Amino acid sequence: MTPTIRDVAKQAGVSIATVSRVMRESADVREATRLRVLAAAAELEYTPSQLGRQLAERRHAANGIVFPDLSGPYYAEVVLGYEAVAAELRRSVLILSTHGRSDAEAAVREMAGRCDGLVILGRTVSDSVVQHLAARGTKLVLVARPPIGSVDSVNAENYASARTLAEHLLSEGVRNLRFVGDPVNSPDVAERWAGVQAAFGRSGSGCTTELVTVDELDEESGAAVAAAALAADDLPDAFVCANDELALGLLGLLRASGVDVPGTVMVTGWDDVMAARYAGLTTVRQPMRELGATAARLLDELIVDQRTEPRHELLQTELVLRSSTSSTSPKEST
Amino acid sequence: MTPTIRDVAKQAGVSIATVSRVMRESADVREATRLRVLAAAAELEYTPSQLGRQLAERRHAANGIVFPDLSGPYYAEVVLGYEAVAAELRRSVLILSTHGRSDAEAAVREMAGRCDGLVILGRTVSDSVVQHLAARGTKLVLVARPPIGSVDSVNAENYASARTLAEHLLSEGVRNLRFVGDPVNSPDVAERWAGVQAAFGRSGSGCTTELVTVDELDEESGAAVAAAALAADDLPDAFVCANDELALGLLGLLRASGVDVPGTVMVTGWDDVMAARYAGLTTVRQPMRELGATAARLLDELIVDQRTEPRHELLQTELVLRSSTSSTSPKEST
DNA sequence: CCGGTTTCTGTAACCGGTTACAAACTGGAA
DNA sequence: TTCCAGTTTGTAACCGGTTACAGAAACCGG
Numbered sequence: 001m002t003p004t005i006r007d008v009a010k011q012a013g014v015s016i017a018t019v020s021r022v023m024r025e026s027a028d029v030r031e032a033t034r035l036r037v038l039a040a041a042a043e044l045e046y047t048p049s050q051l052g053r054q055l056a057e058r059r060h061a062a063n064g065i066v067f068p069d070l071s072g073p074y075y076a077e078v079v080l081g082y083e084a085v086a087a088e089l090r091r092s093v094l095i096l097s098t099h100g101r102s103d104a105e106a107a108v109r110e111m112a113g114r115c116d117g118l119v120i121l122g123r124t125v126s127d128s129v130v131q132h133l134a135a136r137g138t139k140l141v142l143v144a145r146p147p148i149g150s151v152d153s154v155n156a157e158n159y160a161s162a163r164t165l166a167e168h169l170l171s172e173g174v175r176n177l178r179f180v181g182d183p184v185n186s187p188d189v190a191e192r193w194a195g196v197q198a199a200f201g202r203s204g205s206g207c208t209t210e211l212v213t214v215d216e217l218d219e220e221s222g223a224a225v226a227a228a229a230l231a232a233d234d235l236p237d238a239f240v241c242a243n244d245e246l247a248l249g250l251l252g253l254l255r256a257s258g259v260d261v262p263g264t265v266m267v268t269g270w271d272d273v274m275a276a277r278y279a280g281l282t283t284v285r286q287p288m289r290e291l292g293a294t295a296a297r298l299l300d301e302l303i304v305d306q307r308t309e310p311r312h313e314l315l316q317t318e319l320v321l322r323s324s325t326s327s328t329s330p331k332e333s334t
Numbered sequence: 335m336t337p338t339i340r341d342v343a344k345q346a347g348v349s350i351a352t353v354s355r356v357m358r359e360s361a362d363v364r365e366a367t368r369l370r371v372l373a374a375a376a377e378l379e380y381t382p383s384q385l386g387r388q389l390a391e392r393r394h395a396a397n398g399i400v401f402p403d404l405s406g407p408y409y410a411e412v413v414l415g416y417e418a419v420a421a422e423l424r425r426s427v428l429i430l431s432t433h434g435r436s437d438a439e440a441a442v443r444e445m446a447g448r449c450d451g452l453v454i455l456g457r458t459v460s461d462s463v464v465q466h467l468a469a470r471g472t473k474l475v476l477v478a479r480p481p482i483g484s485v486d487s488v489n490a491e492n493y494a495s496a497r498t499l500a501e502h503l504l505s506e507g508v509r510n511l512r513f514v515g516d517p518v519n520s521p522d523v524a525e526r527w528a529g530v531q532a533a534f535g536r537s538g539s540g541c542t543t544e545l546v547t548v549d550e551l552d553e554e555s556g557a558a559v560a561a562a563a564l565a566a567d568d569l570p571d572a573f574v575c576a577n578d579e580l581a582l583g584l585l586g587l588l589r590a591s592g593v594d595v596p597g598t599v600m601v602t603g604w605d606d607v608m609a610a611r612y613a614g615l616t617t618v619r620q621p622m623r624e625l626g627a628t629a630a631r632l633l634d635e636l637i638v639d640q641r642t643e644p645r646h647e648l649l650q651t652e653l654v655l656r657s658s659t660s661s662t663s664p665k666e667s668t
Numbered sequence: 669c670c671g672g673t674t675t676c677t678g679t680a681a682c683c684g685g686t687t688a689c690a691a692a693c694t695g696g697a698a
Numbered sequence: 699t700t701c702c703a704g705t706t707t708g709t710a711a712c713c714g715g716t717t718a719c720a721g722a723a724a725c726c727g728g
Contacts, residue, residue: 002471004714015678020716027717030676030724045470050447051394052714055385055683062428062448070410080404083431087441092448094396094426097417107421113384114396114426136379137336248612275609278582338684349708354686361687364706386684389713 003044005052012040023048062092063299064111065292067121069099072245073273074288075121078143081292082119089300091116098124105129112138117299119143119292123186139302141295146187150310152302154294156286158188161317162195165240165268165284170199172325174237174266176208180225180250181242182215189242192270196240210236217242222249230257235265238325244269244276244283251279251324266325280323287315337378339386346374357382396426397633398445399626401455403433406579407607408622409455412477415626416453423634425450432458439463446472451633453477453626457520473636475629480521484644486636488628490620492522495651496529499574499602499618504533506659508571508600510542514559514584515576516549523576526604530574544570551576556583564591569599572659578603578610578617585613585658600659614657621649 005023009016014037021027022037029037040046054060065082067075079095086093096111098104108125112118117139120130130148134140142153169177177200183190193211200209214221222241226249229235241247247269254261261267269276272285294313301307339357343350348371355361356371363371374380388394399416401409413429420427430445432438442459446452451473454464464482468474476487503511511534517524527545534541548555556575560583563569575581581603588595595601603610606619628647635641 006714016715017679017717018677021677024716028675033676047447049714051385051389051392052683053716055389055685055714056716058385058683060385070404070414071407073405073407073410076404076407076410079429080431080433083429087430087435092428092445093430095413095417095429096421096427097414099414101421111426113381252612273608275612278586278609278612340684350685351687351709352707355707358686362705367706383684386713387686389684389715390686392713 002049003046005046005048007044008037008040008046011044012037060092060115061090062094062115063117063119063296063303064094064096064115065119065121065295066096066098066108066111066124068124069097072271074271074286077288078121078292078295081289082296083292084289085293085296085300089296091300109133112136116303117141119295119299120145139299141299141302143291143295144188147310147312152298152311154291154298154313154315155188156291156315157317158191159195159198161284161319162192162240163199164195164319165282166196166199168319168321169238169240169266169268169325170203170207172262172266175206176210176236177238177240178210178212178229178236179240179242180212180214180222180246181217182213183211183242184213186242192240192242214246218245219249219252222246222251223253224249226250226253226257230254230259235259238266238268240268242270244271244273244281247281247283247324248273248275248279251281262323262325268325272320276320276322282322282325283320285318285320287317290315336383337380339380339382341378342371342374342380345378346371394426394449395424396428396449397451397453397630397637398428398430398449399453399455399629400430400432400442400445400458402458403431406605408605408620411622412455412626412629415623416630417626418623419627419630419634423630425634443467446470450637451475453629453633454479473633475633475636477625477629478522481644481646486632486645488625488632488647488649489522490625490649491651492525493529493532495618495653496526496574497533498529498653499616500530500533502653502655503572503574503600503602503659504537504541506596506600509540510544510570511572511574512544512546512563512570513574513576514546514548514556514580515551516547517545517576518547520576526574526576548580552579553583553586556580556585557587558583560584560587560591564588564593569593572600572602574602576604578605578607578615581615581617581658582607582609582613585615596657596659602659606654610654610656616656616659617654619652619654621651624649 005016005019009019014033018029019037021029022034063086065079070076083093094111094115096107105125112133119141121143122145127148134149134151140151142151144155147153179193179196181189183193197209200207212225239250241250247267251261251267259265269281269283272283276283298311339350339353343353352363353371355363356368397420399413404410417427428445428449430441439459446467453475455477456479461482468485474485476485478489481487513527513530515523517527531543534543546559573584575584581601585595585601593599603615603617606617610617632645
């Protein structure tokens with residue numbers, strides 16, 4: 001068996017308390033004793049059991065993060081930003097992907113019992129589960145999801161950026177705009193849609209917006225929307241898509257069909273995934289790593305400082321103009 | 335405080351042993367007693383402490399996975415494949431990104447103490463650390479890294495796929511090929527390079543290969559290689575890049591400079607990242623999720639079955655032909 | 669060399685579960 | 699009713715650490 005603290009104590013001729021003090025450098029130990037213990041530990045190749053330590057300290061020194069998926073760059077980047085800060089704060093990171101898992105709620109509950117706090121990305125679990133966890137005292141931070149009760153949250157700005165994006169399109173001559181997304185299911189998308197409408201609402205008559213609702217925000221849906229518009233010979237001046245995948249699918253089909261983008265119709269996305277750069281897609285970049293990093297810091301505050309008043313962070317986004325919206329060569333942002 | 339097993343025992347008028355048996359359904363308990371305990375547990379909202387349980391069972395019920403980064407899709411997909419299977423096997427997943435971390439080795443050691451087994455992706459830690467962990471009895475599986483001693487490993491096929499890729503280029507009329515990568519630092523890349531050479535070696539005289547070594551496998555390096563070749567007016571028939579990022583950077587600069595791809599020069603990558611599709615890049619797709627899933631299963635065998643003879647899995651890859659290598663319109667693979 | 673501090677160390681009681689073993693039931697046959 | 703085998707349950711000893719508290723040792727000036 002691997003050696004325990006008692007083996008080391010015996011080997012060094014001291015009590016387990018002294019070994020503990022030496023290993024964790026928590027109290028003054030006479031130098032001679034300390035060296036004796038260290039020598040014994042080295043000889044036995046002793047490493048304190050994290051399990052024993054965790055139980056005694058009643059803390060896991062680990063945080064969890066729940067996300068739907070890592071396929072796109074979005075969540076992957078958030079997770080990375082989170083992990084980097086968590087590691088800095090000397091906490092391990094447990095992950096849980098809810099994608100295609102029917103027992104997601106149970107898995108999240110289980111996970112809550114294995115860490116000191118939890119970050120929840122997007123709509124991975126229901127509001128009621130969040131409420132329930134919060135009520136049971138689980139430290140929680142929501143990311144990319146509107147605040148629930150007094151649970152901390154971190155989000156990227158949507159409304160103002162969408163408005164800026166729409167205003168840019170107006171300045172490029174767009175008069176009728178078609179928004180593609182699912183504002184009903186996603187609060188983020190709803191805010192973007194609202195921002196777009198606000199910009200167009202102010203700009204007087206002659207400017208119209210319409211909404212095409214899609215179920216999945218993926219390339220396939222985007223292509224389907226484009227195909228339908230082509231079939232009906234009903235192209236707007238611009239398609240504003242709820243995310244890049246939609247926009248890429250849409251853009252790909254339009255170009256493949258010989259439609260001039262941005263000449264005939266403009267296309268925009270949201271997120272700035274890597275492929276958006278290659279496709280020349282105008283989009284909105286979210287500070288993804290920063291979202292994760294901020295969540296990690298908020299969670300640490302909750303756990304370490306026992307903070308009780310909730311905090312809600314809103315991080316700024318950045319409009320990235322590319323060739324899909326500008327007939328004149330835009331300054332490329334990489 | 336949250337209730338403990340003793341609180342429930344008192345509430346139900348039984349011993350803690352009985353509560354334990356009911357909670358874990360490990361032994362026969364009379365139905366009436368069982369219901370009484372369950373009622374008490376429900377009333378107190380009791381959830382067994384994972385810490386206590388883990389210590390008693392001397393297992394973490396968690397596995398770790400170490401990777402350099404999640405930025406590209408490669409590791410993210412592997413991690414997802416891993417997580418999915420681990421969750422199925424009822425194990426939590428701890429993650430550790432070594433990217434830009436100077437104390438990576440210490441972090442990995444620390445992590446080893448917090449889980450029952452570890453999956454290591456790529457060259458995140460040195461061979462000596464792997465050896466050391468293995469010697470200490472840590473259950474290990476290496477992914478995307480050549481076997482070390484008798485440690486399990488899972489890899490994607492490189493040599494044969496590279497050979498197939500090179501043969502395809504030969505059939506497209508390529509006579510001199512330039513390989514871009516770092517075969518010295520990466521065994522995977524070395525195998526690809528060897529496969530390429532093998533194909534060209536067989537094809538008789540008039541066919542040449544050369545190697546351009548780069549330090550970083552990123553877009554910037556790829557662009558630099560392209561720029562250098564253009565400046566020297568020394569373009570090969572094809573650039574075969576060690577990964578997609580390199581190829582995309584290279585391809586982007588060539589096209590921006592007005593070079594006809596594939597007319598004048600062909601370009602290939604490796605990995606099939608999402609952007610490769612938009613750039614029309616011929617590449618080799620690895621079964622990334624499957625790599626992770628296989629690693630999870632091997633690790634579980636090591637832990638649960640106490641398997642001792644090492645296993646080394648080699649998963650097959652798939653050549654994806656796109657417009658960057660074929661003057662005739664290739665059948666697009668999505 | 670003494671008493672009073674100050675510093676170091678050991679004892680033992682936790683942390684919250686699991687489980688071997690023995691004791692206490694149970695029901696049915698004798 | 700008694701006895702025995704088969705169930706159920708309780709006692710207590712773990713798992714491997716941390717830490718409050720008290721006792722021992724070292725240090726210091728007088």
